[in-house]
Amino acid sequence: MATKPAWPNLKKGNKGINVYALQSLLVYHGASIDIDGSFGDGTKTAVSNYQKNHNLGDDGVAGTSTLSSMVVTVNKGVSNNAAKAAQYLMNKFEAMDVDGSFGAGSQTATKAFQKGMGITQTGSVDATTWQYLFGYNMYPSSASKDAYASVCAYNTTLTSSQMTDNARYICNYLMGQGFTKNAACGVLGNMQRESSINPGLWSKFNDTSSAYGLVQWHPPTVFLNRAKATGELTAATATAANALALTDSVGLMKAELSCLIWCCTKGDFFKPEEGSSMDHTGIRMTFDEYKQSDLDAGTLAKIFHDHYERSGDGTSGLNTRATYATNWYNSL
Numbered sequence: 001m002a003t004k005p006a007w008p009n010l011k012k013g014n015k016g017i018n019v020y021a022l023q024s025l026l027v028y029h030g031a032s033i034d035i036d037g038s039f040g041d042g043t044k045t046a047v048s049n050y051q052k053n054h055n056l057g058d059d060g061v062a063g064t065s066t067l068s069s070m071v072v073t074v075n076k077g078v079s080n081n082a083a084k085a086a087q088y089l090m091n092k093f094e095a096m097d098v099d100g101s102f103g104a105g106s107q108t109a110t111k112a113f114q115k116g117m118g119i120t121q122t123g124s125v126d127a128t129t130w131q132y133l134f135g136y137n138m139y140p141s142s143a144s145k146d147a148y149a150s151v152c153a154y155n156t157t158l159t160s161s162q163m164t165d166n167a168r169y170i171c172n173y174l175m176g177q178g179f180t181k182n183a184a185c186g187v188l189g190n191m192q193r194e195s196s197i198n199p200g201l202w203s204k205f206n207d208t209s210s211a212y213g214l215v216q217w218h219p220p221t222v223f224l225n226r227a228k229a230t231g232e233l234t235a236a237t238a239t240a241a242n243a244l245a246l247t248d249s250v251g252l253m254k255a256e257l258s259c260l261i262w263c264c265t266k267g268d269f270f271k272p273e274e275g276s277s278m279d280h281t282g283i284r285m286t287f288d289e290y291k292q293s294d295l296d297a298g299t300l301a302k303i304f305h306d307h308y309e310r311s312g313d314g315t316s317g318l319n320t321r322a323t324y325a326t327n328w329y330n331s332l
Contacts, residue, residue, distance in 0.1 A: 001118035004175030005135025024085035028225030186300030189325025298322035
């Protein structure tokens with residue numbers, strides 16, 4: 001079974017298939033707005049009105065409570081805008097007409113999607129199926145849908161295949177946390193430059209004064225202390241991290257990704273270096289804006305570097321990060 005994703009947070013400025021689906025659901029619930037895939041003032045007002053009518057607060061952001069409240073079960077034979085919303089989302093995975101008429105073809109595609117995600121194959125779009133449709137933008141790797149056993153975390157060089165498996169896992173994880181594919185691949189471009197996308201890598205073997213992990217935390221206690229505090233590591237030591245890498249590579253991967261997101265939000269590590277050399281794009285944004293950005297992956301790799309990594313890379317190294325990000329976007 002694919003990891004159950006978080007609902008996205010859709011807000012003003014977002015564009016794309018998830019917004020088409022949101023707008024279709026709003027129309028289903030009585031809003032009079034254009035279904036154009038662009039979250040503008042009209043969509044924000046419609047979301048706010050829906051929230052007021054359902055006692056959800058009225059911030060105009062369609063997140064977990066709002067989206068989960070809006071979805072309804074769509075069965076074969078239904079013809080309405082809820083069915084259209086499901087069809088918009090299903091087209092991220094299975095080709096179908098978006099006509100609002102949920103017929104045999106839509107039912108078959110839904111079963112294929114449910115099978116691909118490892119959830120119950122009913123052919124109906126129920127609450128769980130909606131969450132997977134909104135939360136993912138592509139299928140997980142067929143080799144790792146259940147336990148992602150192919151995740152690798154070795155304190156050594158990974159093969160190209162192992163790195164790709166790790167990249168696919170990370171991309172799906174981040175998109176499940178509300179990242180666009182562009183933004184997720186921007187992070188991947190940096191991870192490849194830092195660690196070759198290897199959560200088990202020390203810059204100096206077992207030296208706790210050296211850098212560690214996917215983004216090469218330095219000092220590594222940024223990650224080790226966080227993982228110890230959350231119970232993901234038994235101790236904030238290289239020995240504990242290495243043991244987890246050997247016994248539960250998925251657990252280590254999840255702990256590092258969880259730490260990265262914490263660093264970028266609660267930990268206040270994600271910020272532009274104003275007035276310094278760390279301004280290669282002229283673009284500054286919050287972490288939430290980064291997650292939802294539809295800028296190209298190469299540009300987002302540079303933005304992530306300037307806002308989070310802030311390495312000593314020169315122009316060539318920075319461009320390498322951007323190239324890696326673009327390659328992941330095109331290949332995953």
